Amino acid sequence: xxxNEAGWDRVLRVVLGIVLLVLGWGGIVSGGWGTVFKIxxxxxxxxxxxxxxxxxxxxKVRTNKA
Amino acid sequence: MNLEQWQxxxxxxxxxxxxxFWAPWCxxxxxxxPLLERVAHKFEERIDLVRINAxxxxxxxxxxxxxxxxxxxxxxxxxxxxxRMGMQSESxxxxxxxxxxxxxxxxxxxxxxxxxxxxxxxxxxILALGWSNGxxxxxxxxxxALIFSAVYDRCPLYNALALRVKSWLQSG
Numbered sequence: 001x002x003x004n005e006a007g008w009d010r011v012l013r014v015v016l017g018i019v020l021l022v023l024g025w026g027g028i029v030s031g032g033w034g035t036v037f038k039i040x041x042x043x044x045x046x047x048x049x050x051x052x053x054x055x056x057x058x059x060k061v062r063t064n065k066a
Numbered sequence: 067m068n069l070e071q072w073q074x075x076x077x078x079x080x081x082x083x084x085x086x087f088w089a090p091w092c093x094x095x096x097x098x099x100p101l102l103e104r105v106a107h108k109f110e111e112r113i114d115l116v117r118i119n120a121x122x123x124x125x126x127x128x129x130x131x132x133x134x135x136x137x138x139x140x141x142x143x144x145x146x147x148x149x150r151m152g153m154q155s156e157s158x159x160x161x162x163x164x165x166x167x168x169x170x171x172x173x174x175x176x177x178x179x180x181x182x183x184x185x186x187x188x189x190x191x192i193l194a195l196g197w198s199n200g201x202x203x204x205x206x207x208x209x210x211a212l213i214f215s216a217v218y219d220r221c222p223l224y225n226a227l228a229l230r231v232k233s234w235l236q237s238g
Binding site for chain 2: 018022025045
């Protein structure tokens with residue numbers, strides 16, 4: 001599993017994930033959207049932390065240098 | 067070795083090398099020394115080994131941010147590619163030397179500063195969210211795991227335990 005995200009991409013994903021998780025788990029957004037954020041937030045967070053995006057791999061794109 | 071000698075050595079390095087920081091009073095260093103010499107001998111055509119007495123080189127220790135000994139640092143040119151603190155098994159040493167020699171050091175490299183920061187920040191946020199939600203144990207564990215993953219390679223306790231588990235698995 002080779003890293004396919006650039007540094008800026010990873011930071012952006014982690015920030016987005018944290019924002020979604022805070023909105024969901026912090027109770028700022030409640031109801032259906034709150035639940036969606038609680039789960040969806042982990043996706044950009046984990047792909048950002050690992051540095052590998054399965055969608056990029058599927059589409060054969062990358063934001064870092066090969 | 068003083069700082070000037072170290073910088074001069076870095077400039078003159080023509081091939082990858084591994085630096086070991088050790089001290090005469092350090093037990094794990096004494097245990098690891100023959101293993102390290104054996105592995106270094108095996109790779110002597112491709113990798114240089116530089117052994118630095120930490121007691122005699124306080125400037126270099128400070129400049130490289132050495133937190134404990136033994137510490138091994140792999141350099142490719144002037145770039146640090148991995149760092150391992152604590153005693154390492156012979157198989158781990160071989161893996162480190164081989165990765166550096168084959169230019170595959172990313173396989174054994176330590177997390178970069180950016181990676182450490184990302185893990186620390188997200189781990190802390192998740193830990194706090196877990197604490198404020200009940201507390202939610204799963205979230206808190208995930209946060210703690212992320213925080214630990216940012217510093218695990220600098221933890222002497224983890225290194226000692228990992229070494230024991232590895233040798234236990236190999237013998238069993």
